Amino acid sequence: MVNDAITDDLKRRFLEEAQKQGFVAVGFAPAVDDPLRTRRLTEWLDAGFHGDMAWMEDRVDVRRGPASMWPEANSVIALAMSYAPASDPLALESVGDRARISTYAQGADYHDVMKKALKRLARWLVAETEKAGLGDKRLKLFVDTAPVMEKPLAQLAGLGWQGKHTNLVSRDHGSWLFLGAIYSEVAFAPDEPHDDRCGSCTACQRACPTAAFPEPYRLDARRCISYLTIELKGPIPHEFRKAMGNRIYGCDDCLAVCPWNKFAQNAARNRAFLPRAELTAPRLAELLALDDAGFRQLFSGSPIKRIGRDRFVRNCLIAAGNSGDTGLLKPVRALLTDADPVVAEAARWASAELEHFL
Structure with a gap:
């Protein structure tokens, strides 16, 4: 006692x-x-x-x-x-020349x-x-x-x-x-486990752009945009490229539509997690121009740095191909001969997609 x-x-x-x-x-x-x-x-x-x-x-x-x-x-x-x-994570969904970075990053x-x-x-x-x-x-x-x-x-x-x-x-x-x-090693008195409060809601399941949930409470990471843009090292499978839209690092869709977010308070008191101005709505043209040194400088202290310049630019090229903005053709074509074969392949795909709008 x-x-x-x-x-x-x-x-x-x-x-x-x-x-x-x-x-x-x-x-x-x-x-x-x-x-x-x-x-x-x-x-x-x-x-x-x-x-x-x-x-x-x-x-x-x-x-x-x-x-x-x-x-x-x-x-x-x-x-x-x-x-x-503090703002809607889905607000940039239809802004083609801008990139969407997951809120947490x-x-x-x-x-x-x-x-x-x-x-x-x-x-x-x-x-x-x-x-x-x-x-x-x-x-x-x-x-x-x-x-x-x-x-x-x-x-x-x-x-x-x-x-x-x-x-x-x-x-x-x-x-x-x-x-x-x-x-x-201290034996603290345990708290009560939390009950599931999802009920009949399926908002997160319906919001997923790539149908990554074969059933509730079960995620097929191979279809998840967060996995595709962060963990996958090779080319993005063609079947998911259009669905990625302008998401270049992670995806907030299933989180953003959760009805329980109405009770969430803005985390401004923890200044470390306040968004950096240059990452809230970055221009794709500027991101496509990044070399390794520029990438490391821009994302110093950011979780994005871990995927490296090549994987990041690959993601930006997919977003450029989805943008419909022919003004991005020049920076896209500049990457057609990139030293990284995955980047060069993504540039060919993006260039072909944008040429449809000429």
């Missing part, structure tokens, strides 16, 4: 400290594996829905849950930061922002655990960089539920959440 009172007080103060560090939602869950989630992951991988993301297959035994990854863990602390946009790289905040929280928790007389308790922290199933853990910890678009949905913050986790 004494330890319970101590950990309950520590939990309360941790919540206050997490809020100071910019986290809008925090929940606690037991560090146990989930057989149901494990089965669903195995079925998803067996269906090949992960595409070229071979890292999803690596260490599947560890992905089963916290107990498999770190048996000494007694609690999982799930944390979320909001990046709710218009500001600072969330990996860096969240990891720094989690490290500060971790130091605080270690110090306060020792002060409380609980001994030297170890912990581990994760931000999308390890085989951790953040979304199921967040649901188990009561932060929200995995919606039909497979992302976490919160009653308070909608679909606009970055997730992180701390595994701790």
Whole structure:
């Protein structure tokens, strides 16, 4: 009973400290594996829905849950930061000469922002655990960089539920959440898991431009524009090129139409996630002209930097081909002899598409 009172007080103060560090939602869950989630992951991988993301297959035994990854863990602390946009993410849908970048990638790289905040929280928790007389308790922290199933853990910890678009949905913050986790040897009292509140709504399923959902709660990443523009290294399959429109990095459509977003508050208080002016509605002509040095300079500190100049320009060429703007023919044709064969192929496709409008 004494330890319970101590950990309950520590939990309360941790919540206050997490809020100071910019986290809008925090929940606690037991560090146990989930057989149901494990089965669903195995079925998803067996269906090949992960595409070229071979890292999803690596260490599947560890992905089963916290107990498999770190048996000494007694609690999982799930944390979320909001990046709710101030403007409509779909506003540029029909503006052909401009590119659409997913909301989450218009500001600072969330990996860096969240990891720094989690490290500060971790130091605080270690110090306060020792002060409380609980001994030297170890912990581990994760931000999308390890085989951790953040979304199921967040649901188990009561932060929200995995919606039909497979992302976490919160009653308070909608679909606009970055997730992180701390595994701790401290045995905190768990919070109640969150119920599914999607009901009969199918807005996210109907909004997908490439029909990437074979059924609710199941995503075929091979058809997802986020996968095609970020993870896929080769040519974009022709069957998806027209549907990509002017999306050059990620896709917000299934998130943006979620009715629960009406409760989301703008994340302006976390200035790191405010959109950079040059990324809110960039001109395709300027992006097509980027060489490697220019790409690295423009996207310094951005998650976009990870895909490299060639993959990025490939995406911009698909958007140019879909634009109907013959003014883009010159920068497109300049890439017909690009050193990267994937870029050169995309330039040939875009040039042929634009020539239809001459």
